[in-house]
Amino acid sequence: MKKQKTLGILGIFLLLIVIFSFNVNSVGISAPYWDDNPLYVQPGETKEFTYLLQNVIGNQDVKIKAELEGDPSIIKFLDQNNLYDVPFGKNDIPVKVEIKVPQDSKPGQEWQVGVRFTTTSASTNGNQVTIGTTYSKGFKVIVNELKIVPIAQNIKKGSSSNFLIYIILALILVGVMLIIYYSRKKKENINKNE
Numbered sequence: 750m751k752k753q754k755t756l757g758i759l760g761i762f763l764l765l766i767v768i769f770s771f772n773v774n775s776v777g778i779s780a781p782y783w784d785d786n787p788l789y790v791q792p793g794e795t796k797e798f799t800y801l802l803q804n805v806i807g808n809q810d811v812k813i814k815a816e817l818e819g820d821p822s823i824i825k826f827l828d829q830n831n832l833y834d835v836p837f838g839k840n841d842i843p844v845k846v847e848i849k850v851p852q853d854s855k856p857g858q859e860w861q862v863g864v865r866f867t868t869t870s871a872s873t874n875g876n877q878v879t880i881g882t883t884y885s886k887g888f889k890v891i892v893n894e895l896k897i898v899p900i901a902q903n904i905k906k907g908s909s910s911n912f913l914i915y916i917i918l919a920l921i922l923v924g925v926m927l928i929i930y931y932s933r934k935k936k937e938n939i940n941k942n943e
Contacts, residue, residue: 777803778803779840790848801844804836805838810837812835817864822851844864855893857893865883
């Protein structure tokens with residue numbers, strides 16, 4: 750009776766893991782610059798770069814709206830539309846951005862800029878309605894300061910959605926280990942009774 754109760758609890762536990770894993774946020778954004786990796790430029794310089802949108806976990810296509818953050822005088826989108834379709838399984842949807850620093854900027858001058866990405870869904874009247882999560886990818890633009898960044902700092906930092914994925918994977922691993930343990934225990938008890 751005790752074994753049946755334990756297996757029942759274990760079954761419920763595994764079912765909850767499976768249910769919650771379907772709700773894992775599937776959106777990721779790869780950014781070339783972040784807080785610990787600012788963009789260094791010269792006065793009057795223009796830099797173009799790309800954020801990459803990802804949708805590799807879950808099972809649904811998503812729409813992501815991109816909005817500029819920070820000083821709008823130096824940052825702009827190069828794409829005409831700031832609403833991106835990100836099909837499930839894609840990890841390379843580009844969002845092209847341009848930074849243009851004024852010619853009269855001074856060494857050491859800096860701006861805080863970035864892009865806010867929000868998952869959205871179209872409403873019945875054609876307007877966009879936010880239904881998901883917002884990710885903000887900001888960084889500093891610094892004039893005329895060349896700085897060598899150690900290789901270890903160039904490793905991109907994981908998002909909070911990765912943390913949730915690791916927790917779910919750990920719970921699944923614990924569940925599998927418990928199943929193996931109770932299966933062996935049951936087999937030992939059967940062998941003892943024979």
